[in-house]
Amino acid sequence: MSSSSAPASSPSAAKKLKVAIIGSGNWGSAIARIAGINTERHSDVFEKDVLMYVYEEEIKGKKLTQIINEEHENPKYLPGVKLPAHVRAVPSATEAAQGAHLLVFVLPHQFIGSVCKELKGKVDPSARAISMIKGVDVRDGDIRIFADVIEEALGVDCSALSGANIANEVAQDKFSETTIGHREGERGRESAELFFRLFDTKTFKVGMIEDVAGVSLCGALKNVVAIAAGFTDGLGWGDNAKAAVMRIGLMEMKRFSEEFFKGVKPETFTETSAGIADLITTCMGGRNRKCAEAFVKTGKPFDQLEKELLNGQKLQGTETAREVHEFLKARGKVDEYPLFRAVYSIAYEGFDVQDLTSKL
Numbered sequence: 001m002s003s004s005s006a007p008a009s010s011p012s013a014a015k016k017l018k019v020a021i022i023g024s025g026n027w028g029s030a031i032a033r034i035a036g037i038n039t040e041r042h043s044d045v046f047e048k049d050v051l052m053y054v055y056e057e058e059i060k061g062k063k064l065t066q067i068i069n070e071e072h073e074n075p076k077y078l079p080g081v082k083l084p085a086h087v088r089a090v091p092s093a094t095e096a097a098q099g100a101h102l103l104v105f106v107l108p109h110q111f112i113g114s115v116c117k118e119l120k121g122k123v124d125p126s127a128r129a130i131s132m133i134k135g136v137d138v139r140d141g142d143i144r145i146f147a148d149v150i151e152e153a154l155g156v157d158c159s160a161l162s163g164a165n166i167a168n169e170v171a172q173d174k175f176s177e178t179t180i181g182h183r184e185g186e187r188g189r190e191s192a193e194l195f196f197r198l199f200d201t202k203t204f205k206v207g208m209i210e211d212v213a214g215v216s217l218c219g220a221l222k223n224v225v226a227i228a229a230g231f232t233d234g235l236g237w238g239d240n241a242k243a244a245v246m247r248i249g250l251m252e253m254k255r256f257s258e259e260f261f262k263g264v265k266p267e268t269f270t271e272t273s274a275g276i277a278d279l280i281t282t283c284m285g286g287r288n289r290k291c292a293e294a295f296v297k298t299g300k301p302f303d304q305l306e307k308e309l310l311n312g313q314k315l316q317g318t319e320t321a322r323e324v325h326e327f328l329k330a331r332g333k334v335d336e337y338p339l340f341r342a343v344y345s346i347a348y349e350g351f352d353v354q355d356l357t358s359k360l
């Protein structure tokens with residue numbers, strides 16, 4: 001595992017690299033801000049201008065792209081935080097990605113399929129991508145990480161970035177760490193070093209590890225555990241119960257990843273920001289935790305709570321619980337992951353939340 005120090009060698013940049021951010025939600029906007037700061041700071045490597053794909057919507061009769069480009073702020077998804085003026089919002093993923101050398105995918109996982117379909121055949125095959133998506137793609141009894149989905153759809157190599165990164169805190173330059181999982185070989189390492197340059201700052205410390213699958217799966221599966229942690233908060237069960245759920249959750253995350261993906265590294269789970277640290281922060285301060293607590297306290301369904309509490313932001317944990325359940329069911333293995341199963345049953349099958357720990 002590499003720590004967060006400056007890369008030993010940087011690939012020489014014959015021409016400056018153009019960066020596109022595909023996504024502009026809470027995390028998308030926070031990461032676009034950091035990328036914009038660093039394209040200016042490392043102007044020998046990057047083109048200063050960054051294009052950011054914004055899923056267009058109207059706010060008080062005005063287009064969100066227009067508001068962002070005039071006010072340099074995303075008032076819906078990251079209010080109160082200024083973006084560099086050279087981060088420009090565009091309403092088309094194709095326009096943002098055209099000619100880009102570095103593609104940053106940071107959309108809620110349910111929208112990646114349609115965006116990749118749109119981008120197919122339109123990105124430079126020598127471009128490098130990174131997935132900041134916390135979710136998994138489950139279909140036809142199979143499971144894939146989104147870095148693989150992007151690689152296959154677009155024919156570009158794709159790393160992953162995940163960590164203990166509540167977007168609002170990162171956007172205020174409060175200290176945090178994150179982890180890039182990269183592919184093996186020289187090109188994988190080179191990609192990680194370029195993305196390190198694009199994201200590392202004094203308060204956002206980037207580490208690297210050769211483990212795209214482990215980093216991606218930590219980001220996806222901790223959201224399911226965060227739902228369970230939110231349940232314990234809603235029940236008023238206290239800190240010991242929450243810590244127990246987190247410990248059991250981490251074990252299920254690790255076991256699941258090792259069982260279904262080749263080559264994941266155990267230390268990704270226990271030593272990186274993508275692993276244990278993200279699990280902790282999400283179970284303390286994330287949106288999944290918040291909605292799960294409200295689910296217990298109000299009895300309202302998750303889709304209603306998402307609308308009422310998140311103002312357009314998307315919950316990933318409930319969808320992931322459903323997708324993981326579907327995958328495990330197809331393999332006859334649901335009972336081997338009792339915490340994942342309990343979260344699914346409570347969220348989707350009307351099981352009593354008081355039974356959260358009864359089968360653990």
Ligand SMILES: NC(=O)C1=CN([C@@H]2O[C@H](COP(=O)(O)OP(=O)(O)OC[C@H]3O[C@@H](n4cnc5c(N)ncnc54)[C@H](O)[C@@H]3O)[C@@H](O)[C@H]2O)C=CC1
Binds near residue numbers: 028
């Ligand atoms: N918010 C956070 O603190 C962090 C989030 N993440 C992950 O980053 C990914 C992106 O999440 P956020 O940026 O937080 O998004 P978000 O949940 O704040 O916002 C939702 C985004 O989806 C867009 N959208 C809505 N319908 C769409 C459609 N049909 N097609 C395309 N886009 C559509 C919205 O315009 C908005 O930009 C997720 O996988 C999340 O788990 C990772 C680290 C931190």
Ligand SMILES: O=C(CO)COP(=O)(O)O
Binds near residue numbers: 285
């Ligand atoms: O991934 C996150 C922090 O690292 C954010 O988690 P939530 O989606 O639960 O807010």
